[in-house]
Amino acid sequence: MTASAGAENSNNVDLVIRNAQLLLESGLVRGGIAVSNGKICALSSDAHLPEAVEVIDADSKILMPGLIDAHAHIHDSEMDDHEDFTTGSRAAAAGGVTTFIDMPLVGQTDTVSAADAKIKLGEDLSIVDFSLNSGMLNDSNYTMIPHMIPKGVASFKAFTCPPFYANTGVITRALSEVAEYGGIVTIHSEDQGIIEEFSKDMDGDWDAPISHALARPPLAEQLAIRQNIAIADETGGHLHIAHVTTKGGIHEIERGRLRGVIVTTEVCPHHLTFYRDDMNRLGPKSKMNPPLRTKEDRASLWSALLRGSIEMVVSDHAPCPLDKKEVGQDDIREAWSGVDGIQMILRVLLSEGINKGRISFKRLLQVTSSNPAKIFGLYPRKGVLQVGSDADMVLIDLTKEEKISADMMFSKCGWTIYEGMKMTGVPLMTFVRGQKVFEFDRTTVKPGHGRFQPMGGVVQREEG
Ligand SMILES: [Zn+2]
Known part of the structure; x- marks a missing residue:
C-alpha cells in the first residue's frame, strides 16, 4: 500500500482508498471509496474516484465496514484495572472494530446521569465510536427504560443467574416496557437452579478447571432461553439472547422465531474457537460464562452462523x-470469569471462518457489521459502505499469517487466551469516520476521537 497526496482537491475530498475489493451487501466488488467530512461521498470504479488530500492504494486488499461489537465490557469505574476506554478502544481499533456497545460489568448504568457520565468519559478517552448497553435490570430499576430510550440507550441487560439474578417477573416487566416503548432486552441466559444444584456435584473437584463447565451444563442455557422466549412471546418485546453457546439453545431460538417471537442472538469468538476439554490445558484463563462447551456444540454454533440463525x-x-486468574489454580471458583476478545473477533472469523470455508464474505459482513447496526438502531449511519454512511472501515489482508501473542494485544490485561495460536487473516488499517485510527501494529490517533452513537430507529409509542 502506498499513500500519496492528491494534486488537486476541488471537491473537499479528504481521503480516497483505491484499488480495493469492497465488501458490499451484494458481495465483493472491485473499486474504491472517497471520504469527505467523515462520511462516504463516493463509491465507484477507480477511474471515477475524485481527487483527494490523501490517497491510499489498497493493493487489491479487502475493504469492509468496521465491526460493530455489541457486547464489550470496556469501562467500569470500579474495575479500571481490567480495562478502560483508552486501552479497550485501542484493542478495538486493532481488531477492526469501529463501534463497540459498552456493557456494564459490575457497576450499574441504570440512570440517565450514569449514562451521561459514561458518555462523557468515553468521548474523552475512546479512539473509536461507542454506544451503551444499560443495566443490569432488577425489580427497582426497570422503570428507567422509557427514560433511557430518548438518550439513545435502548438496550437493557438482564441475567437469569448470579451475579445479577433477575426473576421471571422482572424480565416480564422489562420485556413489556420495550414492547411499549421500543428497545431491546439482552439476557444472559443460564438457569440459576441448575447451576446451584450441579455445583454440588463438584464438591472437592474444583481444582480441575473443567469443573466450572460441568457445574453449568448446557441444559441451564436451554431452559433459561426457553423461558425467556415464552416471556417475549407473551409480551411482544424484543428479546436478545446474549452469547449463545449450545445446540439446545439455538434450537429454542429457532423454534421461537418460527412462531413469530422477536428474538435475536449473538455468539463469541472464544466459543467458536475453543471447546470444553481445552479448559484443562488453558487453566483458569479459560473460565468464562457461559463456559466452553463440547466440540458438537461448537460445530452447531458455526452452522447456525452460516445459516443465519445467529445474527x-x-x-x-x-x-x-x-493475578485474578491465577488465584483459581487450585480452586476454579476463585478465578475471574471472562476473557479478552475485542481484538480477536475479525481474526477468528477470517482464520477459522472465511479461510476454512465455514462462512461466506456476505455472511461475514452481516455478522460483524450490518446485522448489529440494524438490530441496535445504528443503520445506515453505521454497518454499511454506501454514500452518506460514516466512513468506518477496515482494510484486511486475508492471506497474512500471524502467531497470536500477548505483546501484539492492546488490552490492559497483558495476556490473551489465544496465545500461541497461528492464524491467517489480519486487519491492516482501521478508519473511524474517515480518520485512520490503526495501522499495522500501532494506533494513530489520540484518545478522544470516539463519539457516542445514540441508538435510533426505536419506536416510542404515544401514551394512552
Ligand atoms: Zn458480558
Whole structure:
C-alpha cells in the first residue's frame, strides 16, 4: 500500500482508498471509496474516484465496514484495572472494530446521569465510536427504560443467574416496557437452579478447571432461553439472547422465531474457537460464562452462523489482571470469569471462518457489521459502505499469517487466551469516520476521537 497526496482537491475530498475489493451487501466488488467530512461521498470504479488530500492504494486488499461489537465490557469505574476506554478502544481499533456497545460489568448504568457520565468519559478517552448497553435490570430499576430510550440507550441487560439474578417477573416487566416503548432486552441466559444444584456435584473437584463447565451444563442455557422466549412471546418485546453457546439453545431460538417471537442472538469468538476439554490445558484463563462447551456444540454454533440463525458475533470482552486468574489454580471458583476478545473477533472469523470455508464474505459482513447496526438502531449511519454512511472501515489482508501473542494485544490485561495460536487473516488499517485510527501494529490517533452513537430507529409509542 502506498499513500500519496492528491494534486488537486476541488471537491473537499479528504481521503480516497483505491484499488480495493469492497465488501458490499451484494458481495465483493472491485473499486474504491472517497471520504469527505467523515462520511462516504463516493463509491465507484477507480477511474471515477475524485481527487483527494490523501490517497491510499489498497493493493487489491479487502475493504469492509468496521465491526460493530455489541457486547464489550470496556469501562467500569470500579474495575479500571481490567480495562478502560483508552486501552479497550485501542484493542478495538486493532481488531477492526469501529463501534463497540459498552456493557456494564459490575457497576450499574441504570440512570440517565450514569449514562451521561459514561458518555462523557468515553468521548474523552475512546479512539473509536461507542454506544451503551444499560443495566443490569432488577425489580427497582426497570422503570428507567422509557427514560433511557430518548438518550439513545435502548438496550437493557438482564441475567437469569448470579451475579445479577433477575426473576421471571422482572424480565416480564422489562420485556413489556420495550414492547411499549421500543428497545431491546439482552439476557444472559443460564438457569440459576441448575447451576446451584450441579455445583454440588463438584464438591472437592474444583481444582480441575473443567469443573466450572460441568457445574453449568448446557441444559441451564436451554431452559433459561426457553423461558425467556415464552416471556417475549407473551409480551411482544424484543428479546436478545446474549452469547449463545449450545445446540439446545439455538434450537429454542429457532423454534421461537418460527412462531413469530422477536428474538435475536449473538455468539463469541472464544466459543467458536475453543471447546470444553481445552479448559484443562488453558487453566483458569479459560473460565468464562457461559463456559466452553463440547466440540458438537461448537460445530452447531458455526452452522447456525452460516445459516443465519445467529445474527452477530460479539466479543463479550471481559479481561482481568492475570493475578485474578491465577488465584483459581487450585480452586476454579476463585478465578475471574471472562476473557479478552475485542481484538480477536475479525481474526477468528477470517482464520477459522472465511479461510476454512465455514462462512461466506456476505455472511461475514452481516455478522460483524450490518446485522448489529440494524438490530441496535445504528443503520445506515453505521454497518454499511454506501454514500452518506460514516466512513468506518477496515482494510484486511486475508492471506497474512500471524502467531497470536500477548505483546501484539492492546488490552490492559497483558495476556490473551489465544496465545500461541497461528492464524491467517489480519486487519491492516482501521478508519473511524474517515480518520485512520490503526495501522499495522500501532494506533494513530489520540484518545478522544470516539463519539457516542445514540441508538435510533426505536419506536416510542404515544401514551394512552
Ligand atoms: Zn458480558
